[in-house]
Amino acid sequence: MKAARRLLRLGHGALLALLAAYSLFPIYLMTIESLKPVEEDVFGSPVYVRHPSLEWYADLFEPRGWISHGALVTPTVPFLVWAKNTAIVFAAALAVILATSLAAGYALGRLRPPGWRWWRRVLFATFLVPQTLLFIPLYQLVFRLHLDDNLLALVLTYPLLAIPFCAWLFSAYFQKLSPEVEESAYIEGASRLSAFLRIVLPMSWPVVVAAGLFALGVISSDFMLAGVFLPNTWHQTIAVGLATMDVSLEDLTVVSGISMGGLPMLLIAGLFAASYVRGLTAAMIEGA
Amino acid sequence: MSHAVMAAANATIEHPSGRRGLARRRREVRTAYLLLAPAALLVFGVLAYPVGWEVWTSLTSSFVGGSAAAFVGLRNYAEFVRDAEFWRAAANTLGYLVLTTVLKLALGIAVALLLSRPFPGRPVAFIAAFLPWAYPGGLGLVGWYWFMIPPLHNAYSEFMSDLRYATDALLGQETWRFLTLVAFNVWRGGSFVGIFLLAALNGIPQDLFDYAALEVRSGWRKFWMVTVPLLRPFLALAAFLSIVTAVTDLGHVYLQSGMRITYPIVWTQAFHLAIIGGEWGKAAAESLILLPVLVLILFVCFWLFEPLEEDPL
Numbered sequence: 001m002k003a004a005r006r007l008l009r010l011g012h013g014a015l016l017a018l019l020a021a022y023s024l025f026p027i028y029l030m031t032i033e034s035l036k037p038v039e040e041d042v043f044g045s046p047v048y049v050r051h052p053s054l055e056w057y058a059d060l061f062e063p064r065g066w067i068s069h070g071a072l073v074t075p076t077v078p079f080l081v082w083a084k085n086t087a088i089v090f091a092a093a094l095a096v097i098l099a100t101s102l103a104a105g106y107a108l109g110r111l112r113p114p115g116w117r118w119w120r121r122v123l124f125a126t127f128l129v130p131q132t133l134l135f136i137p138l139y140q141l142v143f144r145l146h147l148d149d150n151l152l153a154l155v156l157t158y159p160l161l162a163i164p165f166c167a168w169l170f171s172a173y174f175q176k177l178s179p180e181v182e183e184s185a186y187i188e189g190a191s192r193l194s195a196f197l198r199i200v201l202p203m204s205w206p207v208v209v210a211a212g213l214f215a216l217g218v219i220s221s222d223f224m225l226a227g228v229f230l231p232n233t234w235h236q237t238i239a240v241g242l243a244t245m246d247v248s249l250e251d252l253t254v255v256s257g258i259s260m261g262g263l264p265m266l267l268i269a270g271l272f273a274a275s276y277v278r279g280l281t282a283a284m285i286e287g288a
Numbered sequence: 289m290s291h292a293v294m295a296a297a298n299a300t301i302e303h304p305s306g307r308r309g310l311a312r313r314r315r316e317v318r319t320a321y322l323l324l325a326p327a328a329l330l331v332f333g334v335l336a337y338p339v340g341w342e343v344w345t346s347l348t349s350s351f352v353g354g355s356a357a358a359f360v361g362l363r364n365y366a367e368f369v370r371d372a373e374f375w376r377a378a379a380n381t382l383g384y385l386v387l388t389t390v391l392k393l394a395l396g397i398a399v400a401l402l403l404s405r406p407f408p409g410r411p412v413a414f415i416a417a418f419l420p421w422a423y424p425g426g427l428g429l430v431g432w433y434w435f436m437i438p439p440l441h442n443a444y445s446e447f448m449s450d451l452r453y454a455t456d457a458l459l460g461q462e463t464w465r466f467l468t469l470v471a472f473n474v475w476r477g478g479s480f481v482g483i484f485l486l487a488a489l490n491g492i493p494q495d496l497f498d499y500a501a502l503e504v505r506s507g508w509r510k511f512w513m514v515t516v517p518l519l520r521p522f523l524a525l526a527a528f529l530s531i532v533t534a535v536t537d538l539g540h541v542y543l544q545s546g547m548r549i550t551y552p553i554v555w556t557q558a559f560h561l562a563i564i565g566g567e568w569g570k571a572a573a574e575s576l577i578l579l580p581v582l583v584l585i586l587f588v589c590f591w592l593f594e595p596l597e598e599d600p601l
Contacts, residue, residue: 005479015402016409020416026475027423029444030431036443040509046444058554096330111320117597119324121590126331127532131341132539133562133575137338149335159330165529167327172596192319198596213422217480223535223540239426243433243485243544251434251442258427269422270415284596285491 034256040254056256074250078234079257083142086237086261089151090219093158097215098208101163105170106196120171123164135228142229147238153229161222162215173207173283209272210279220265335467346573352566364573374574377552381578384470388534390526391474396481397524404489405419420479428476433544436468466551481526488522524592531585554578
């Protein structure tokens with residue numbers, strides 16, 4: 001019996017190790033690649049690096065147009081500009097998504113206007129609109145609003161990708177959250193708004209984190225809209241900027257750019273991962 | 289009981305009849321619509337023109353650089369029904385969606401079950417399992433491109449090319465790129481589904497599993513008769529979200545590969561028709577042609593995850 005249990009634990013551990021290795025392997029490969037000097041990129045091994053250096057990372061922040069690495073001369077990229085653009089777009093889109101989804105979720109889950117279930121389902125159903133060709137009419141729309149080559153075009157269109165699920169999540173949560181939570185505040189004469197801001201919102205932050213991380217995941221995987229709306233190099237986001245590079249031996253610039261750009265997101269994810277899970281549980285099952 | 293009746297019943301329970309109650313309810317409904325408006329505007333308002341455009345264009349002979357588009361009714365759609373190439377693409381699309389969804393759900397259940405009970409080092413394993421999804425997909429995509437379709441001789445390109453030729457020789461032209469596409473989607477999506485189901489497992493009371501386990505002894509039967517039914521609504525929601533991301537990823541990967549993936553799938557074929565061929569009418573029709581199937585999937589999912597939308601007892 002004891003031996004069987006030990007075997008079981010060993011199997012569990014082995015599977016976990018496998019899971020971790022599988023999850024991290026692509027990130028590991030990319031990181032290794034980004035640390036390679038030119039010679040190793042051409043002649044080295046794909047799975048380890050002998051002489052790691054941060055030269056390619058340093059190049060990302062290089063203001064000069066061209067940089068030489070021994071015999072190899074490569075163009076630099078305006079990485080700081082891209083990073084700034086990405087930060088602006090993501091922060092603004094995230095704020096819009098969270099504010100509107102929170103309001104919609106509260107309306108549907110708490111106030112329940114007639115047909116609230118259908119509102120929720122129709123919102124959710126917009127996920128189905130095939131995005132393949134959507135960028136053509138969306139570009140026409142953006143162009144007519146004079147937002148082409150403007151970061152605002154993304155702030156306007158990204159919410160579309162995340163609101164359906166975020167609003168669903170919030171409404172499911174508010175539906176399950178006991179009304180007693182606010183009642184004492186109402187008895188003391190608080191308005192709906194102040195009860196929401198002072199009592200409901202502070203206790204709901206895991207759900208806000210869950211919706212926020214989901215939204216970040218969705219908008220940070222976009223690629224098409226950013227590429228179509230922002231043709232100018234100086235107005236691009238990191239992903240699109242790096243994606244337009246297609247010349248061999250710029251690969252090290254690209255890979256170090258990916259690692260650098262991924263780092264903040266990994267930090268955010270690591271910091272909020274536990275709350276993300278708690279928020280999903282609260283919204284789908286428990287309430288609070 | 290239908291939803292409308294239930295909603296009405298809720299309303300009367302919360303707000304006993306009487307003039308003051310009614311006035312209050314009316315105010316509440318007004319507030320609700322006001323709060324709903326920004327989200328609805330950003331979704332329906334922004335989508336209205338593009339969707340209308342796509343539907344209208346699919347009914348015309350619109351052609352880039354051609355003369356004025358004429359209304360042709362359903363001819364664009366009808367042409368696809370007779371087109372053998374289209375049916376091949378449709379079969380591939382179905383294969384892609386089924387394959388990625390099954391893999392993601394299987395992987396997701398495994399991840400969730402592995403992480404569901406406490407053990408030393410769980411936070412570390414949990415973060416590792418979370419990272420594939422948390423890693424920005426747009427950047428991951430660029431990485432995918434450089435590794436899977438390596439542009440020049442470097443440390444990994446020879447190995448990757450060997451892998452590609454071996455796969456293509458074994459399974460047919462272009463299979464490798466299709467499989468890398470599947471791998472990209474499964475790596476990201478499996479992580480999402482796993483964490484999603486973990487959140488579900490955390491919320492389902494352990495008693496439910498324990499009681500059910502008394503009835504069913506064997507591990508495998510327990511899995512199918514206890515775990516899967518308890519997780520069913522969450523699996524449905526996860527499956528739906530994963531199908532949506534599979535479709536989105538497809539477009540992105542296709543675009544990033546410089547349209548080099550020639551393995552025909554309905555939406556990439558539509559993309560090709562529009563961008564290379566300039567046949568907007570036909571392309572719009574093709575991108576919409578699977579909508580009935582997707583709507584069907586949506587309704588099945590709605591039906592399956594209905595328990596999540598119920599009021600708590």
